[in-house]
Amino acid sequence: MKKNYSLAFLLLLVVFIISLSLGQRMITLPDWLSLIIGKASRSLTLTFWNFRLPRSLVALLSGAGLALSGYLLQGVTRNELADASFLGINSGAGLFVMLYLGLFAQGSPFLLPVIAVVGGLISAILVYFIAFASRVNGLSMNKLLLSGIAVNAGMGALTLLLTIKIAKESYQFVMSWLAGSIWGVTWEHAVILFVWISFLGVLGWWRQPILRLLSLGRENALSLGVAVDREQTYLLAIAAMLASVSVAFSGNLAFLGLLAPHIAKALSRNFSYSMTALCGGIIVLLADTLGRMLLTNGEVPAGILIAIIGAPYFLVILLRRNF
Template identity: 45%
Template structure:
């Protein structure tokens, strides 16, 4: 009788999770349509439909296909990547406050991107397809530094020690970026300022193609490891007792999380809090099982970033508010709430 009840409860949770994921997918489609129609030059719904069908003017096709659609696709990709990266870090470190932005992973990736760009005469001269690789090297080095500083033998990694170490490393990386700006010419300084504000600066199809392989390879890999993450969530001793190679799985998952965060930073700048807010909301909506939580996190991250980018382009037309600032307005209070709850 008890097993029947457990099975019924499991089926109910599964149905609820699939319903939530379906609703999030519909909201993303709605936001996608709204975003295509948002900007300094507005396209009416009829003009938008005509342009999508190939009946629009040259100007309308230029606005939609060369400016807005690449930016919207990039927003969706980086939102999913950052949210899943945060979910993996929270699961591996067993720390609800873990996030690639808060822990300094984004800052490490950004510093390497800035160093690379500074060697070229113009920011557009830097090889686009190499940016995620350079960003990954910076992010991986930063993650290794944070892990080594926060780890204590026989104690592991305490959540608060990890958080404080990450914040300190992120502050150091940000200070290095500010010092670097003193040697930059006006064009490169503008690029740095745009990056630090979290503005999506890579807004063409070549940036979409740069980011797409990382997301297409790493997201399915993380989803495939959902069962492993469920086991790791039980604790190192329990996971080892169940036959999991804990250290190897942790390193692989962290490498995937760092890759997702670094590739996103390479084309979007320092957008923080997506990896914090997305997984937390997903757990509240679908529960802690990673088979549902990871896809829900990806959808919530995409929805958050595309909504923030759309609001940033609309609220102060013809000027724009960087996406990172809009996300921070949402994410910073939520982070303070989680920090206060963690202390209590």
């Protein structure tokens, strides 16, 4: 167990350094030495400190946030297919952020996560109450997922409809952002995201004992004195906010909340909160770095590369389940 954690931290460090090094402006070993001793050129210093480092930090943090969101959703629903992108949370956050970026392109980055959280929570509330309204002896988790698929489709349709109204100068940026491109972020974005993910991540970690009790089933949890409906609502809200804040800065990285908890489980032999965060950060860093290298002019959004892996994996799990 400890060995797996050490290997995961080492892999994260290696991937982070590779992410900082690769791009249109390659950072070689002599460049690293010049940065360390403070004798780097002005262009290299600008590339590293103003562009490459905040981008890698945002990729790491957003990956951790979406991964932890998937971890909480899978724990609450007791369904290994649960993910914020399937429950409409990502689409809701994306819709509200798209409106904000389309109408106020120079808006404050401090408002960006707030607006994303509002959109994500509205989607989560719609999903929750649709499923809750048809419950029999408690909240039906299968209906929760089916409601999420319906809300996700509706939010996605609204997003596509509203892109027609976006100004031409904002259209390319918005479409790239919706595809999951971590582009144009600054230190301000990285710091804001760090504060949000740290706060929400600690809240989720603090509720781990309750999540383990919920995993025993509704009747068992009730017999142990757990207020099941209240705790489910609380954990779903944390998961929705984690996903929404991450989407605000990295775009819609679908399937990440599905992949990261499963990889963490394979590495640690059980669902591990911290291992899930590590896996999520590594996946997004790898996807973002690879996306910068695939094209000579431009880049492939990280969200597309993650979906290429996540979609087949989702189908494999779906085919293995008995419905």
